Amino acid sequence: MSRLVEFLKRAALEEGFDLCGIAPTAPLQELEGFPAWIAAGFHGEMDYMARTNRQGKLRRAALANIAPWARSAVVCATSYHTDTPYSIEVNDPNHAWVSRYAFLERDYHEILLPRLRKLEGRLYHRLAGGGAAVPRTWCYVDTGPIVERVLAQHSGIGWTGKNACILNQRLGSWMFLGVMLTSLELAPDAVAADRCGSCTLCLDACPTQSFLAPRVLDARRCISYLTIEQKSPVAPELREQVGRHLYGCDICQDVCPWNRKVPFSQTAAFSARTEIVNPPMHSISDMNEEEYWRAFRRTPVRSIKFEGFLRNAALAMGNSGDPAYLPRLRELAQHENPSVREHARWAVAKLETLGNGYCP
Numbered sequence: 001m002s003r004l005v006e007f008l009k010r011a012a013l014e015e016g017f018d019l020c021g022i023a024p025t026a027p028l029q030e031l032e033g034f035p036a037w038i039a040a041g042f043h044g045e046m047d048y049m050a051r052t053n054r055q056g057k058l059r060r061a062a063l064a065n066i067a068p069w070a071r072s073a074v075v076c077a078t079s080y081h082t083d084t085p086y087s088i089e090v091n092d093p094n095h096a097w098v099s100r101y102a103f104l105e106r107d108y109h110e111i112l113l114p115r116l117r118k119l120e121g122r123l124y125h126r127l128a129g130g131g132a133a134v135p136r137t138w139c140y141v142d143t144g145p146i147v148e149r150v151l152a153q154h155s156g157i158g159w160t161g162k163n164a165c166i167l168n169q170r171l172g173s174w175m176f177l178g179v180m181l182t183s184l185e186l187a188p189d190a191v192a193a194d195r196c197g198s199c200t201l202c203l204d205a206c207p208t209q210s211f212l213a214p215r216v217l218d219a220r221r222c223i224s225y226l227t228i229e230q231k232s233p234v235a236p237e238l239r240e241q242v243g244r245h246l247y248g249c250d251i252c253q254d255v256c257p258w259n260r261k262v263p264f265s266q267t268a269a270f271s272a273r274t275e276i277v278n279p280p281m282h283s284i285s286d287m288n289e290e291e292y293w294r295a296f297r298r299t300p301v302r303s304i305k306f307e308g309f310l311r312n313a314a315l316a317m318g319n320s321g322d323p324a325y326l327p328r329l330r331e332l333a334q335h336e337n338p339s340v341r342e343h344a345r346w347a348v349a350k351l352e353t354l355g356n357g358y359c360p
């Protein structure tokens with residue numbers, strides 16, 4: 001390992017990352033199928049995934065399409081595993097589910113990007129101190145047109161599981177990734193070996209059968225996509241399968257054996273905010289806008305805004321099977337937002353149908 005790579009890896013750990021590896025920026029085999037995946041429309045309404053550069057090439061299909069100057073990618077990961085229940089173990093209809101990465105004290109962007117920037121600063125400082133030219137760099141945490149998990153695999157941080165998440169032998173898949181592209185030529189690490197073997201637990205557990213094949217997701221069926229990304233109405237045939245997921249879904253990670261015995265995160269900002277872990281349905285059913293912004297302050301749940309939250313809450317109430325939510329749902333069925341109205345009306349109809357045979 002060169003001294004510079006050694007320095008970068010040590011500095012990344014000192015800045016709070018749990019893992020750091022170097023990936024090449026040459027075309028990567030795992031991205032070869034990306035244009036076909038986009039052409040098939042599996043990305044749904046995530047138009048940003050299909051953006052092209054000036055030459056009309058898909059930005060995410062190759063690093064050369066967005067940063068032809070980049071010669072290496074420094075990939076860093078931080079665990080966010082917390083001592084909380086698993087979604088698959090929580091089968092209480094009186095509770096909803098917020099994805100694990102979203103019920104933490106702080107939004108991961110707020111933590112990882114400053115860490116990457118510090119790493120970048122230390123790199124500049126070291127090179128400038130030695131009289132070397134300062135390289136070009138770009139730091140990304142989930143906001144740039146790059147497929148971080150493919151780079152993570154090529155940096156040796158982990159392999160892509162059949163659930164399409166990056167898995168590390170020690171930390172499982174509860175990891176946030178950050179990438180610093182650089183014009184420096186750094187020796188890449190070995191690609192991480194695939195350790196899924198013959199296991200298919202994640203593929204079998206997906207409630208919406210979102211996997212077309214191992215590692216190939218039809219995002220349009222995935223509950224994470226439906227509750228976070230999709231702005232148009234959830235297809236009626238998928239509404240029941242969304243269950244009581246308010247924001248995101250962890251099922252294909254919760255069932256993974258590699259996630260069973262992993263250490264808890266050392267990052268204090270990634271401790272669980274208990275009031276939004278598996279929140280009681282009654283606490284979300286009556287939440288007003290002010291309470292929503294307060295409850296989910298500094299979490300990614302803010303991204304769906306209050307109307308998106310109400311839409312998902314309406315589905316969750318309908319899927320609870322509890323007619324006690326009918327008065328609130330009837331109120332929401334008159335809401336000014338058409339999407340909230342439509343999902344609330346579906347939920348009312350569902351609970352009323354159940355209620356026909358309901359005997360208090």
Ligand code: SF4
Pocket residue numbers: 205206207208209210211217221222223224249250251252253
């Ligand atoms: S996040 Fe949930 S819905 Fe999406 S693929 Fe995984 S198990 Fe299926």
Ligand code: SF4
Pocket residue numbers: 161162163167195196197199200201202203252255256257258
């Ligand atoms: S559940 Fe099994 S197949 Fe799926 S990612 Fe984990 S080890 Fe791989």
